[in-house]
Amino acid sequence: MAYQVLARKYRPQVFEEVIRQTHITQTLSNALVSGRLAHAILFAGPRGTGKTTVARILAKCINCEAGPTAIPCNKCRSCKEIKNSNATDVFEIDGASNNKVEHIRELRENARYMPAHSPYKIYIVDEVHMLSDAAFNALLKILEEPPDHVMFFFATTEPTKIPITILSRCQRHDFRRVEIDALIEHMALICRKEEIEINEEGLSLIAREADGSVRDALSLLDHIMACAVDNIDTRTILDVLGGVDRRDLFSVSEAVLQGKTGAVLEIIDSCYRRGQHMTKLFSEIISHFRNLLVVKMGGSADTLADIPRHEIEAIRKQVADIPATYLNQILDVLFKEEATIKYATQPKLALEMAFLRILQIKPALSLETLIEKLDLLRHEFDKGGAAAHISDPVYPQPATDDNESAAPSDERQASVNETNENRETQAEAVESEPPGQEEAAGEATPDQTERTSEDHWQCILKTISETQPSLGACLSSGCIKGIQDDQIEIEMPSNQFHMNWVSKDKNRKILEKVCRRHFNRKMEILITGQEAQPAESGHINKKETQHLKQEALNHPMVEAAMKLFQGKIIEVKIL
Ligand SMILES: [Zn+2]
Structure with missing residues (x-):
């Protein structure tokens, strides 16, 4: 017996066997059961995803002796004829080679006669988008008033080329590309039936090459089986496919x-x-x-x-x-x-x-790392060691061959760790301030009840800014909303970055410590977001904007940051 290609041998005969198009097969099954099937159905989608296969199964479902049914018997005369592609009442037409108006006129003429032995005459037109304009017009005539015994199933890879007048008269179903895992699974099943051994890696190579098409996957499998009978390993597959390992x-x-x-x-x-x-x-x-x-x-x-x-x-x-x-x-x-x-x-x-x-790219640093570095820089300045630090390269350089073991990520991590260590020391510094200083803060307490929230806030901000300038700067856009016995509610503007930054565990702890010292008691910190301000109230006039931008550009920290990162200013944004 002549060799039958895998795609034909394993062509699905019922909806259940169709791979990964359940959104279509399920809809069609329901339509069949409820008797709401349209007279013209369009199947659109990439090649090899099962459009004509589903059209044939649907033809069987309609013309089966037990039909209309969602599960054709595959035994009756009609089912067998469709399966063997010699059905008298099902016509498969290739739209690419029968695209002239005469072909469609012929089809119309033929469609007027009753089916030979089945309930319906079914026309499956493949690649329907290839029809000429005149042919589409001729087709439109019959679609407008189709005889009761006629059904049209169209298949296309390019639905956009079909005139809207035709589209609007069709029930459309879009096929999806089949995922790689589903293709692998399907090929593995066929390999088991054919008693061929190909490992998953090999099947995955074929599946990738097939690009979502079941037919392509099976054709490639056929090809590989023909090239290598005994030993089908990954290398053989790569050689045959010319694919990339x-x-x-x-x-x-x-x-x-x-x-x-x-x-x-x-x-x-x-x-x-x-x-x-x-x-x-x-x-x-x-x-x-x-x-x-x-x-x-x-x-x-x-x-x-x-x-x-x-x-x-x-x-x-x-x-x-x-x-x-x-x-x-x-x-x-x-x-x-x-x-x-x-x-x-x-x-x-x-x-x-x-x-x-x-390999020459300098990995970009995350915003948080940048802020950590800026804080570090500020401290280096305070300690008078800034000059030495600025001359150090701050970017993690991609490792060269001489230094292969140090990956950029390691360096980056090391750099962040270093910053974190520094921050830890600062946090401790806040905690272990000399008792005198704590008392100094405490001295302000007698009239604390008379002080406004704003006074408290400014005092807290000042303390934080001394050791944590970025946190101080971030908090300065917020305010105290309320002070309870052991709770302080801080309201931040509705800016996600500020909220996240202040809410970070480390920063929240610093805030807690400073507040505890300021109020002489343990304070729970509650951070809330401000409701968005209406545009008018948040409006800053142009002159003021310019002034703010200029101020930011002239700020010594900005200048130092430019030197540190060897960067330039591209844009100044007002937050
Ligand atoms: Zn049947």
């Missing part, structure tokens, strides 16, 4: 994230030697870094990133200590280099250059 992608990202220039170049070279197409490798690398970023950003990584589950875990591990901003920077460069690599006469060289550029 996923391990190479992970090695590239690992090397980039650790700043190992030599390793990156070696991997590119090894791919090149294996005959890997550099443009394809590059586009896979972009998708891979995109996946790294998506997984790093958390959320629904499983649905966003179309990658098998085992890879998501590996990615999670790889990006654990890498800030999302750094991945963003890498992606920026990759996208900028895309056109260069695509049109380069020496794509390998262009690819290498792109990575050398990436």
